[in-house]
Amino acid sequence: MSKRDRLSGNEAVSVAMRQINPDVVAAFPITPSTEVPQYFASFVANGMVDTEFVPVESEHSAMSACIGAQAAGARTMTATSANGLALMWEMLYIAASSKLPITLAAVNRALSGPININNDHSDTMGARDSGWIQIYGENNQEAYDNFIQAVRIGEHPDVMLPVMDCYDGFITSHAVENIELLDDDAVKKFVGEYNPGESLLNRKNPISVGPLDTVTHYFEHKRIQAEAMKNAKQVILDVAEEFEKLTGRKYGLFEEYMMDDAEVAIVIINSTAGTAKETIKGLRAKGIKAGLIKIRVFRPFPVEEIAKALSKVKAVAIMDKCDGFNAAGGPLFNEVTSALYGRADGIKAINYIYGLGGRDVSVQDIATVYDRLLDIVNTGNIGEVYNYLGVRE
Amino acid sequence: MNKKDKLNLGNDVNWKEISPGGVINEPGNSDKFKTGDWRSVKPVWIKENCKQCMLCFPVCPDSSIPIDENGKRLDFDFDHCKGCGICAEVCPFSAIEMKDN
Amino acid sequence: MAYNLKESVKKPERLAGGHRMCAGCGAPVVVRAILRALKEDDHAVIGSATGCLEVSTCLYPYTSWKDSFIHSAFENAAATVSGAEAAYNALKRKGKITGDTKFITFGGDGGTYDIGLQSLSGAMERGHDMVYICYDNGAYMNTGIQRSSATPSFADTTTSPAGNVIPGKMQPRKDLTLIMANHNIPYVAQTAPMGNFKDIYAKAEKALYTPGAAFINAFAPCPRGWRYETPLLMDIIKLAVDTCIWPLYEVEDGKLTVNYKPRKKLPVEDFLKAQGRFRHMFKKGNEWTIEQFQKDVDEKWERLLSMEEN
Numbered sequence: 018m019s020k021r022d023r024l025s026g027n028e029a030v031s032v033a034m035r036q037i038n039p040d041v042v043a044a045f046p047i048t049p050s051t052e053v054p055q056y057f058a059s060f061v062a063n064g065m066v067d068t069e070f071v072p073v074e075s076e077h078s079a080m081s082a083c084i085g086a087q088a089a090g091a092r093t094m095t096a097t098s099a100n101g102l103a104l105m106w107e108m109l110y111i112a113a114s115s116k117l118p119i120t121l122a123a124v125n126r127a128l129s130g131p132i133n134i135n136n137d138h139s140d141t142m143g144a145r146d147s148g149w150i151q152i153y154g155e156n157n158q159e160a161y162d163n164f165i166q167a168v169r170i171g172e173h174p175d176v177m178l179p180v181m182d183c184y185d186g187f188i189t190s191h192a193v194e195n196i197e198l199l200d201d202d203a204v205k206k207f208v209g210e211y212n213p214g215e216s217l218l219n220r221k222n223p224i225s226v227g228p229l230d231t232v233t234h235y236f237e238h239k240r241i242q243a244e245a246m247k248n249a250k251q252v253i254l255d256v257a258e259e260f261e262k263l264t265g266r267k268y269g270l271f272e273e274y275m276m277d278d279a280e281v282a283i284v285i286i287n288s289t290a291g292t293a294k295e296t297i298k299g300l301r302a303k304g305i306k307a308g309l310i311k312i313r314v315f316r317p318f319p320v321e322e323i324a325k326a327l328s329k330v331k332a333v334a335i336m337d338k339c340d341g342f343n344a345a346g347g348p349l350f351n352e353v354t355s356a357l358y359g360r361a362d363g364i365k366a367i368n369y370i371y372g373l374g375g376r377d378v379s380v381q382d383i384a385t386v387y388d389r390l391l392d393i394v395n396t397g398n399i400g401e402v403y404n405y406l407g408v409r410e
Numbered sequence: 411m412n413k414k415d416k417l418n419l420g421n422d423v424n425w426k427e428i429s430p431g432g433v434i435n436e437p438g439n440s441d442k443f444k445t446g447d448w449r450s451v452k453p454v455w456i457k458e459n460c461k462q463c464m465l466c467f468p469v470c471p472d473s474s475i476p477i478d479e480n481g482k483r484l485d486f487d488f489d490h491c492k493g494c495g496i497c498a499e500v501c502p503f504s505a506i507e508m509k510d511n
Numbered sequence: 512m513a514y515n516l517k518e519s520v521k522k523p524e525r526l527a528g529g530h531r532m533c534a535g536c537g538a539p540v541v542v543r544a545i546l547r548a549l550k551e552d553d554h555a556v557i558g559s560a561t562g563c564l565e566v567s568t569c570l571y572p573y574t575s576w577k578d579s580f581i582h583s584a585f586e587n588a589a590a591t592v593s594g595a596e597a598a599y600n601a602l603k604r605k606g607k608i609t610g611d612t613k614f615i616t617f618g619g620d621g622g623t624y625d626i627g628l629q630s631l632s633g634a635m636e637r638g639h640d641m642v643y644i645c646y647d648n649g650a651y652m653n654t655g656i657q658r659s660s661a662t663p664s665f666a667d668t669t670t671s672p673a674g675n676v677i678p679g680k681m682q683p684r685k686d687l688t689l690i691m692a693n694h695n696i697p698y699v700a701q702t703a704p705m706g707n708f709k710d711i712y713a714k715a716e717k718a719l720y721t722p723g724a725a726f727i728n729a730f731a732p733c734p735r736g737w738r739y740e741t742p743l744l745m746d747i748i749k750l751a752v753d754t755c756i757w758p759l760y761e762v763e764d765g766k767l768t769v770n771y772k773p774r775k776k777l778p779v780e781d782f783l784k785a786q787g788r789f790r791h792m793f794k795k796g797n798e799w800t801i802e803q804f805q806k807d808v809d810e811k812w813e814r815l816l817s818m819e820e821n
């Protein structure tokens with residue numbers, strides 16, 4: 018049913034795209050996501066897929082073409098990073114409000130300015146309220162698995178929302194690692210056919226998409242959109258369960274690492290979780306009850322589940338690879354602390370902004386965060402809430 | 411877009427019943443919206459002068475000059491005619507006159 | 512088949528009444544004319560840039576479009592429809608759909624000359640089998656008559672107001688039709704709804720049924736923005752054509768043909784004086800504006816004629 022290979026994250030995602038064989042891919046190059054449309058263009062050129070590849074003249078047009086294609090009844094995909102995602106911004110909202118389940122490989126990179134091509138999460142975090150489902154992956158395997166599941170999640174009749182498969186630029190996108198790939202047929206069977214009831218190309222039932230919506234109807238349309246995002250949580254879990262049956266690989270809303278008896282924990286997203294797990298191994302060897310939560314699903318945000326998972330810890334550090342510029346903390350910090358509020362009160366929570374613009378984070382750096390948490394537990398003194406890790410003071 | 415339900419045209423439609431994504435699945439249903447009351451003057455068709463030359467038909471911005479199956483024009487669609495007077499201006503045979511509404 | 516107005520009117524109407532365009536607007540006249548050129552059995556996917564046409568013809572829960580219609584945003588109508596066209600090719604190849612669908616995009620001059628120029632250029636260059644129609648009313652009318660790069664020189668708009676020192680818009684119009692012709696796409700035309708509508712119908716038919724990308728620039732007066740009485744729509748159009756302010760021409764596979772050469776070229780004043788937006792040009796001391804306008808029109812007309820010969 019599966020085969021082992023060694024691929025970069027971008028290769029893995031483009032293989033997933035090939036296996037899914039979507040109807041339309043429209044994309045514009047931007048580092049570090051460029052390889053995805055590059056690989057895919059070669060699949061098209063070599064007749065390995067029967068997709069229409071639209072090499073648009075900008076990311077704005079990429080998302081616009083995806084919207085036109087998906088509204089026409091086509092399964093549609095794209096890939097981008099950083100400023101490319103920012104240029105799509107306007108259309109991200111329109112894709113979501115039009116209930117178009119487009120799949121986007123979002124290869125995380127720092128958003129300008131200043132311009133910087135390395136990894137952080139300022140791009141997709143900025144798009145967190147655009148109405149897209151956001152699923153994050155630690156490594157190439159997760160990026161591949163999430164991409165395949167994204168199609169099923171987005172297209173589910175209770176959801177019908179676009180999905181971002183987010184993974185770290187260079188660290189995941191370019192690093193070659195072992196991976197287990199599904200057979201082409203298994204992927205095709207898993208994702209199935211896309212047959213929306215209504216589409217622009219259904220000549221028997223012509224439709225109009227994207228009307229002007231006045232005060233009389235706009236609010237109701239936003240409300241029905243919000244419901245789809247609520248529905249997505251269960252669908253994500255159901256799809257993960259089905260995927261596990263197929264692959265043996267287990268996915269949830271987030272991953273808990275050494276959380277059973279953890280007294281201090283960090284909450285983190287994407288590849289740095291790998292580094293943090295190394296830190297935890299060292300701490301555990303010293304008898305320190307350290308744990309970690311790695312967010313997989315950021316939209317919808319698993320509020321109750323996170324609160325429950327953190328309910329037994331004494332102190333938690335929430336790690337943001339993106340600043341919030343609200344003079345109070347990063348976006349993940351805001352989400353986690355508001356999840357705790359009224360559900361798991363009294364847990365001491367601090368925030369670290371780390372790794373901006375690709376700044377390295379070492380096992381030792383993360384150890385200083387746990388030291389800080391242990392200090393808070395021992396002294397009861399929380400100190401500064403909004404902190405930076407790895408910036409030169 | 412995944413539902414094919416009857417579109418609720420009411421202003422009191424609730425969020426559970428509104429069409430997801432704002433899709434309108436009734437092509438051309440704007441004819442249910444009457445723009446005729448925008449009119450301050452109205453065209454009057456003087457049938458006996460009309461030569462059925464059809465020059466008035468394409469100039470109407472509001473598709474308000476109906477045509478029968480033989481390609482002959484009929485009286486104006488006053489549900490939608492906004493009274494712009496373009497048709498009267500182009501008629502070469504004085505078969506359309508603008509009058510107070 | 513040779514064009515026959517009386518035959519063309521028998522085709523089913525594809526734009527329903529009940530839309531909210533202003534009384535006397537030129538844009539729906541253009542739209543109806545273009546859609547009449549579709550074969551009866553063909554389905555159309557029609558896109559529109561944000562603008563008067565879009566907000567007036569597709570206002571939830573009503574649509575005036577009897578074919579499929581999509582609007583997504585202002586600057587990207589061509590890209591949006593190019594995606595739908597790509598979907599058609601893919602789904603047709605996979606045997607998921609049958610029948611012929613034509614792809615049409617409408618944009619005002621704001622959505623076409625200005626904010627949408629990049630996506631238009633991209634879609635045309637990629638050669639999607641689609642027709643882009645600009646309904647050119649020479650300003651951003653939907654937001655309240657602001658100047659665009661299609662606004663004629665000296666026109667009084669809300670962002671190029673005619674004042675005591677500056678007599679309206681100081682720049683000449685961008686020549687978008689020739690810019691599109693230089694994309695070397697199979698078909699580009701400049702047209703206007705006029706007379707028996709032969710020019711616009713024939714051009715729409717060629718654009719729709721020539722495989723590949725096509726662009727049509729259609730003159731679409733706006734009574735509110737141009738300040739003339741609504742019944743005069745067709746007179747204003749005729750004056751624009753007879754003064755050579757809006758020449759009718761087409762470029763087929765690189766060959767330019769001027770479709771209409773007025774027997775007597777009228778002075779630009781005839782066009783200008785009919786509209787409130789040019790009224791200040793007739794004030795004492797502003798004579799030079801009319802002279803310059805005439806000079807500009809003459810030069811462009813001569814250039815066009817020379818391009819036809821070459």
Ligand code: SF4
Nearest residue numbers: 470491492494495497
């Ligand atoms: S007055 Fe105007 S809207 Fe009414 S039928 Fe004549 S052209 Fe159409």
Ligand code: SF4
Nearest residue numbers: 460461463464466501
């Ligand atoms: S233009 Fe006048 S004569 Fe010709 S069809 Fe219309 S009403 Fe009749």
